[in-house]
Ligand SMILES: NC(=O)C1=CN([C@@H]2O[C@H](COP(=O)(O)OP(=O)(O)OC[C@H]3O[C@@H](n4cnc5c(N)ncnc54)[C@H](O)[C@@H]3O)[C@@H](O)[C@H]2O)C=CC1
């Protein structure tokens with residue numbers, strides 16, 4: 001049986017206790033690997049290695065050499081593309097067609113974009129007069145923050161982990177990563193990449209394990225200088241508490257309950273196409289995905305019928321079948337959680353337009369964690385699936401009449417991550433975008449990403465912005481030096 005190990009101080013190792021846990025293929029429920037379970041020994045070793053790296057070869061590396069190394073990491077991910085593709089698809093259950101276009105290319109891009117950022121970033125400088133008629137000169141310098149703990153989720157494992165590791169390392173920090181226990185493999189593979197391109201030992205460390213054990217130990221470790229996390233809001237709250245000890249910085253990208261607003265003057269085909277993507281891509285397991293769709297009354301019936309038609313065409317299938325559009329959910333636990341929401345929607349009176357249950361799968365897929373793409377209508381705005389993040393392939397479609405009304409509905413949530421607006425009237429699009437409380441507003445599109453832009457959520461969707469030079473605010477300390485001339 002394949003083993004997934006820790007990567008600590010440049011070495012792949014098992015746990016001191018020799019404990020492992022099981023990792024399953026979500027499409028078939030077959031055991032695919034045994035994963036080392038990290039406890040105090042491994043967390044301490046990884047944090048110590050990361051700390052030592054800051055004063056060793058990694059910490060002393062010249063900026064230009066570090067930037068070159070970031071490109072080398074990206075190039076090596078590209079060279080090992082097929083290994084990453086296979087590992088990511090097997091751990092998550094997602095079709096190759098998705099991982100090939102989104103997860104793996106972004107894994108490489110996340111190193112390149114922050115190498116570019118570091119090349120271009122300028123320091124601030126100010127001259128001013130002093131009260132005694134002389135002059136002062138101020139300049140600011142950035143220093144790496146230290147040892148960064150990266151706690152990453154399972155929905156886009158390589159993409160979201162490197163979105164943190166890329167800028168952290170480009171800024172000169174060392175990292176200790178704890179990937180999700182259900183998607184451990186690509187984080188470990190990245191250790192092979194680091195080794196191959198000669199990243200000094202201790203700069204990149206991985207401790208495999210569960211959130212309640214390994215994650216807790218890591219976030220509580222006194223030598224962790226800052227924590228960056230993507231995942232559920234409740235976990236984010238726990239991590240924020242852990243950060244309060246020692247007053248450590250935290251960056252949180254959390255859940256969403258993202259609205260799509262479809263005006264009667266939209267391009268119907270575009271709106272249906274993008275809403276199908278935003279609701280069902282990655283089986284709805286994207287924090288930026290749409291779960292609430294608001295459609296103007298004049299086109300409500302037509303839109304719902306077209307969305308149903310489009311979603312019915314999605315082909316559920318095994319990872320390596322190039323015609324598969326949608327995979328299973330990531331775990332049996334998550335499948336059960338989503339199916340509970342499906343039941344609750346019906347119990348609260350939803351009209352099930354499409355799906356609502358478990359699809360019939362054949363062959364070895366019969367035991368996988370499959371759920372149907374699901375569309376509901378007819379629920380009040382207070383219904384559970386309209387309020388809570390389901391994180392599955394589903395949406396509720398509500399009707400609205402006026403712009404004012406839909407803005408209120410869209411903002412009536414504890415979250416504020418992403419939203420989409422469909423209208424051919426750009427004045428209206430800008431007007432509405434300015435009133436929606438979310439970190440990203442897409443107009444006539446979804447999941448279009450320029451990695452230099454600020455990325456993050458409002459309200460319960462997170463704290464801080466990452467992306468391009470915004471990431472430097474989190475991954476570096478800014479120091480001002482003042483000289484009297
Ligand atoms: N990007 C997002 O918005 C995501 C949302 N979710 C939502 O969260 C729900 C729960 O899924 P989980 O995998 O449990 O998500 P989670 O948010 O708890 O897990 C994300 C990461 O945090 C770690 N973690 C969990 N508890 C921790 C703790 N106390 N201290 C430190 N690290 C900890 C996990 O091991 C994993 O690496 C899902 O059903 C889904 O609704 C899950 C993953 C991503």
Ligand SMILES: O=C(O)/C=C/C=C(\O)C(=O)O
Pocket residue numbers: 153155156160163230231253285286287288449455
């Ligand atoms: O960085 C991106 O482009 C995507 C981010 C997606 C998430 O944070 C998520 O789904 O959790």
